[in-house]
Each structure stands twice: as structure tokens, then as C-alpha cells.
Amino acid sequence: MSAFMKFADLLLVVARLLTILIVAGMLFSVLVGVFFRFVMPISMAWPPEAARFLMVAVTMIGASVAIRQLDHVGITLLVDVLPARLRGAVYIFGNIMIAVFLVVFCWFSWRLTWEMGPRQISSSLGVNMVFAYASMPVGSAMMLIQIVAVSIEGWQRTLQKQSPFSPPSPV
Amino acid sequence: MAFAAIAFVFLMLVGIPIAFVVGLVSMWLMFDAGGAQFLLLVPQRVFAGLNVFTIMAIPFFFLAAELMTVSKAIEDIVKFADAIVGRLRGGLAHVNVVASAFFSTMSGSALADIATLGSIEIRAMETMGYDKRFATALTVASSIIGAIIPPSIILMLYAGVAQVSVAAIFLASIVPGLTLIVLLMAVVVFMARKYNFPRREIGYSPREFLVISINAALPLAMPIIILGGILSGIFTATEAAAVAVAYMLIVGLVIKRTLKISDIPGCLLRAGVMTSVIFMVLATANVFGWFIGIERIPESIASSLIGVASDPVMLLLLIVGVLLLVGMFMDSGAALIVMAPILAPVAVSGGVHPIHFGIVMSLALVIGLTTPPVGPCLFAAASVSKLKIETISRAMLPFYAVQLVFLLILILVPEVSLALPRLAGFIN
Numbered sequence: 001m002s003a004f005m006k007f008a009d010l011l012l013v014v015a016r017l018l019t020i021l022i023v024a025g026m027l028f029s030v031l032v033g034v035f036f037r038f039v040m041p042i043s044m045a046w047p048p049e050a051a052r053f054l055m056v057a058v059t060m061i062g063a064s065v066a067i068r069q070l071d072h073v074g075i076t077l078l079v080d081v082l083p084a085r086l087r088g089a090v091y092i093f094g095n096i097m098i099a100v101f102l103v104v105f106c107w108f109s110w111r112l113t114w115e116m117g118p119r120q121i122s123s124s125l126g127v128n129m130v131f132a133y134a135s136m137p138v139g140s141a142m143m144l145i146q147i148v149a150v151s152i153e154g155w156q157r158t159l160q161k162q163s164p165f166s167p168p169s170p171v
Numbered sequence: 172m173a174f175a176a177i178a179f180v181f182l183m184l185v186g187i188p189i190a191f192v193v194g195l196v197s198m199w200l201m202f203d204a205g206g207a208q209f210l211l212l213v214p215q216r217v218f219a220g221l222n223v224f225t226i227m228a229i230p231f232f233f234l235a236a237e238l239m240t241v242s243k244a245i246e247d248i249v250k251f252a253d254a255i256v257g258r259l260r261g262g263l264a265h266v267n268v269v270a271s272a273f274f275s276t277m278s279g280s281a282l283a284d285i286a287t288l289g290s291i292e293i294r295a296m297e298t299m300g301y302d303k304r305f306a307t308a309l310t311v312a313s314s315i316i317g318a319i320i321p322p323s324i325i326l327m328l329y330a331g332v333a334q335v336s337v338a339a340i341f342l343a344s345i346v347p348g349l350t351l352i353v354l355l356m357a358v359v360v361f362m363a364r365k366y367n368f369p370r371r372e373i374g375y376s377p378r379e380f381l382v383i384s385i386n387a388a389l390p391l392a393m394p395i396i397i398l399g400g401i402l403s404g405i406f407t408a409t410e411a412a413a414v415a416v417a418y419m420l421i422v423g424l425v426i427k428r429t430l431k432i433s434d435i436p437g438c439l440l441r442a443g444v445m446t447s448v449i450f451m452v453l454a455t456a457n458v459f460g461w462f463i464g465i466e467r468i469p470e471s472i473a474s475s476l477i478g479v480a481s482d483p484v485m486l487l488l489l490i491v492g493v494l495l496l497v498g499m500f501m502d503s504g505a506a507l508i509v510m511a512p513i514l515a516p517v518a519v520s521g522g523v524h525p526i527h528f529g530i531v532m533s534l535a536l537v538i539g540l541t542t543p544p545v546g547p548c549l550f551a552a553a554s555v556s557k558l559k560i561e562t563i564s565r566a567m568l569p570f571y572a573v574q575l576v577f578l579l580i581l582i583l584v585p586e587v588s589l590a591l592p593r594l595a596g597f598i599n
Binding site for chain 1: 182183184185186187188189190191192194195198210211213214215217218221222223224226227230231234406409410413414416417436439440442443444445446447448450451454500501502544545
């Protein structure tokens with residue numbers, strides 16, 4: 001258990017680092033595009049495309065950080081009135097449903113990446129679409145790990161009579 | 172379809188985040204329609220929903236707002252607002268509205284307004300002897316301005332989802348935004364007379380006023396770059412937002428030196444994660460959107476509604492009623508992403524202009540940010556002011572009335588939204 005949590009924590013650090021680098025890369029690409037259009041009269045086709053692919057990546061990779069930080073909020077109006085144990089069980093059920101989605105998504109985005117990707121070439125960068133698609137299976141696998149991690153943490157909060165749906169309240 | 176609808180409601184009510192609820196339901200619909208082979212379409216639709224250049228303005232605006240918060244530009248803006256309206260009766264209350272208006276020309280989100288300005292405003296008003304409940308309610312009410320005045324995140328989402336021009340909808344939101352500011356300041360004037368609010372007794376000397384204005388000029392130039400760039404056609408919205416970030420970096424790191432290099436990774440991370448939360452909804456909703464299209468859902472809703480609501484105003488009132496209800500429970504951005512693809516075609520087929528509908532829809536959903544039971548702005552204000560949600564929402568009552576009147580004006584007079592983009596030739 002604790003070995004798994006260490007692994008999830010490590011993956012969280014990696015995801016945070018990647019998110020920072022990807023947002024910076026996105027900004028850089030767009031600014032390069034602007035620079036070359038105004039300062040040097042060379043129009044470049046690759047910056048918008050690179051930035052778009054990075055945007056897909058930041059959504060997928062950043063989502064695993066968001067899951068771990070409980071930034072994805074749902075309607076907890078109803079579950080908040082449930083008794084503690086039942087609320088914990090509902091929380092785990094919800095996470096299992098999310099995990100089902102992520103497993104299916106991971107598998108089919110993996111197939112998309114390796115079955116379609118090598119046969120498609122992106123229009124401006126001229127790269128293999130494997131690079132563009134790969135963030136989906138990678139990101140959803142990282143989300144899956146973090147869903148398991150928040151489930152463990154949420155159940156621990158349940159045992160301490162706290163809501164698993166919200167971050168731990170400072171004691 | 173019936174099973175999917177029930178599953179949708181059930182999964183929402185057990186507290187699953189909307190992005191995954193929509194993902195699960197659309198995945199089931201895909202599987203139901205064509206078996207495992209159709210599930211290959213899911214990642215393709217997710218990729219297509221995110222691989223869009225126009226929505227990239229959103230992460231950059233999140234980033235610009237983060238940089239502005241960290242570089243303490245907020246205080247310069249509050250001081251500038253105080254220099255302009257602080258001498259009026261109820262001065263700080265006016266400052267609250269005007270500072271929110273300035274801030275919203277840079278951030279585009281109501282929640283960011285409360286998180287950054289809220290604590291400063293409420294504390295300042297409390298020390299000057301204002302009722303804390305009024306101070307908090309006004310802060311919540313004025314935060315809405317942030318979601319209306321360009322650059323607005325929710326309007327940008329609408330432009331992306333309903334495929335209208337960002338420039339046109341930004342232009343359309345200027346008059347409504349100014350109207351809301353005037354309405355809120357009118358409430359303050361009325362309350363200030365009734366309760367004899369304090370005002371700032373000492374005026375600034377012309378020299379002091381000049382210094383304050385110069386300090387505020389640097390951050391306030393940002394919206395001019397953004398709007399000027401977009402409306403003149405020099406930049407796309409995304410490029411303008413990226414340039415705004417670059418401008419904030421130069422101002423913060425080089426000119427004012429209030430920003431440290433070590434602050435930047437944190438800003439990038441928060442902007443990235445915030446983007447990811449909203450874009451996950453966009454991604455899964457794009458899978459759902461495929462069904463809306465092939466099942467011709469907007470058409471069937473439209474044909475059943477036309478019988479009940481024959482003219483555009485009736486149709487809008489009906490839709491807004493639903494949206495106000497939805498907005499009370501769901502986050503405005505997520506609700507917009509899920510519902511705009513269904514409702515915009517319905518409204519357009521009923522004779523409502525898509526730009527007009529975007530403004531009305533966004534405002535109707537954003538009002539929900541300030542109402543119980545699920546109101547993120549209300550919750551943020553409660554944690555900043557340490558008041559109870561019930562107390563704040565009771566103090567909000569006059570402002571709820573103002574919001575509804577404002578919404579009615581927008582519905583009944585389309586020209587409030589449409590005149591400016593029409594004059595500029597963005598729509599005909």
C-alpha cells in the first residue's frame with residue numbers, strides 16, 4: 001500500500017513538471033508564431049499546430065494532477081447528508097465508475113495511437129500522429145493511478161469522519 | 172436514450188464530476204450504437220474537441236490572471252479605483268465595483284475576482300465601518316462583471332462551442348457589462364443615502380493622483396492590447412492572450428520587478444491544471460456532441476418548443492428559466508459546454524441571434540455562481556469573509572433582484588448586445 005502511494009506521489013510530481021513544461025511550450029509556440037509574422041516576414045505553419053497538440057497533452061496530463069488535488073468537483077449536495085460510512089461507499093463507487101471510463105478510454109486511445117497514428121502524418125509539423133495521440137493513453141493511465149490514490153486517501157478521511165469528497169480540513 | 176438520461180442524472184447526484192459523467196454516458200451511447208468498434212471514435216472525438224486553436228486563449232488568460240495576482244498588480248488597480256470614485260458617498264463600495272470592473276478586463280472569471288480582490292475589498296470596507304454582510308454581498312455581486320466584460324472565459328467557451336466569432340461576442344458584451352456596472356453603482360448610491368455610508372474625507376493632490384494613475388497604467392494597458400488586437404484583426408484571440416502573458420511577464424520581471432522568476436512555475440502549473448479541469452468537460456462533451464448531431468436532438472426540442480413558445484422572447488424566457496435552474500446546481504462553464512450545442516441551434520431556429528443568445532445564456536448561468544445551493548462565488552466569499560452562506564445570500568437579495576432585472580433587459584432588448592458588433596460590421 002505505502003509503496004503504491006509512493007509511486008502515485010512520484011507520478012504526481014512528474015505530472016506537475018510536465019504540466020509546467022507543456023504550458024510553457026504552448027506559450028512559446030504561439031509567441032514564436034506571432035514574432036515571425038510581425039517582426040520577420042516569414043509565415044510559419046508549425047507553431048499553431050504544435051501548440052494545439054500541446055493543449056491536448058496539458059488537458060490529459062494536467063487532469064491527473066487535478067484528480068489528485070480534488071479539483072474536479074461534482075454535486076455533493078445529496079451525498080453530504082448521508083452517514084459517514086455510506087458517504088465513503090458512494091465516493092468509492094463514483095471512483096470505480098470513473099476508473100471504468102478511464103480503463104476503456106486508455107485502451108481505445110492506445111489502439112488509436114498505434115493503429116491509426118503511424119499511418120497519419122500531421123499537416124504542418126509533418127510528424128507521425130503517434131506523438132499527438134500518445135498523450136491520451138499516457139494521461140489516462142496517470143489519471144487511473146491517481147484515482148486509486150484519492151480513493152485510498154478518501155477512505156482514510158471517511159474513517160476519520162471527514163468527507164472524502166473535499167480536501168482534508170486542517171486540524 | 173432513456174437509460175442514458177437516467178444514468179446521467181444518477182451519476183451526477185452521487186457526486187461524480189461532470190466531465191466523467193458526460194464521458195461515461197457518451198461511452199455507453201457509443202457502445203449501444205455500434206458496439207466496441209464505435210468506442211474507437213471516443214478518443215478521436217476527444218482529440219478533435221481539444222485540437223482547436225481558438226480555445227487556447229483560455230489557458231493564456233488563466234496564466235495572465237495568475238501572473239497578475241502574484242505580481243501584486245491588484246493593489247495598484249484598487250488604489251486607482253479609489254482615486255477615481257473614493258470621494259463619492261459610499262466611496263469604498265463604489266471602489267469595490269470599479270476595481271472588479273478593471274480586474275475583469277484582465278481575468279475573465281468571476282471566481283478569480285473574489286479570490287484575489289475579495290479579501291482586500293471586504294477587509295477595507297469593514298475597517299471603514301461598513302456592514303460586513305453588505306460588503307461581502309457587494310463583492311459577490313460585482314464579481315459577475317468579470318464573467319461578462321471581455322475577455323470573458325465563458326463567452327470564449329460559447330464562441331468555441333457554438334462556433335461564432337470571438338471578436339463579435341466580445342464586442343457584444345461591452346454594453347451589457349457597462350450596464351451591469353451602472354446598475355450596481357446605482358444600488359450603492361441608493362444604499363449610501365439610506366444608511367449614510369462613509370466616504371474618503373481627504374482628496375489626493377494632483378501629483379499623488381498622477382503617480383497612482385501611472386502605477387495602474389501598466390496593468391491596465393493589458394486589456395487594451397487584448398481587445399485592440401482582436402478587434403482590429405491584428406491578432407487572433409489566442410495570439411492576443413499569449414501576447415498579454417508576455418506583456419505581464421515583461422512588466423512584472425523587468426519594469427516593476429514585483430515578479431520573481433521562482434513565482435513562474437507555480438503560475439504555469441495552476442493555469443495548466445485549471446485549464447485541464449474545464450477542458451476535460453470540453454473533451455468528453457465533444458463525444459456527446461456527436462450524438463446530439465446524429466440523433467437530431469436540437470431539432471426535436473425545437474419542434475416541441477415552437478408549439479409552446481411561438482416568438483423569440485417567449486422562447487428565450489423559457490430557456491433562461493431552465494438555465495437559471497441548471498446554473499444553481501452546476502458550474503457555469505461546464506453547463507455551458509454541455510448545453511450550448513443543444514440550446515443554441517434551438518434558439519437560432521426560433522429566431523434568436525446566436526450572439527444575443529450567447530450573452531443571455533452566459534449571464535443566466537453565471538448568476539447561478541452567486542446563488543445557493545451550489546454557488547462557487549458564494550462559497551469563496553464565505554471562506555474569505557467567514558460569514559455563513561445563509562447570511563450572505565440573505566444580504567444578496569437586493570442584488571439578485573438587480574441581476575434578474577438586468578437579465579430581463581438583455582432578453583427584451585437584443586440591441587443592447589447586438590448594436591455594437593453590428594455597427595462594427597461583425598454581424599449583419
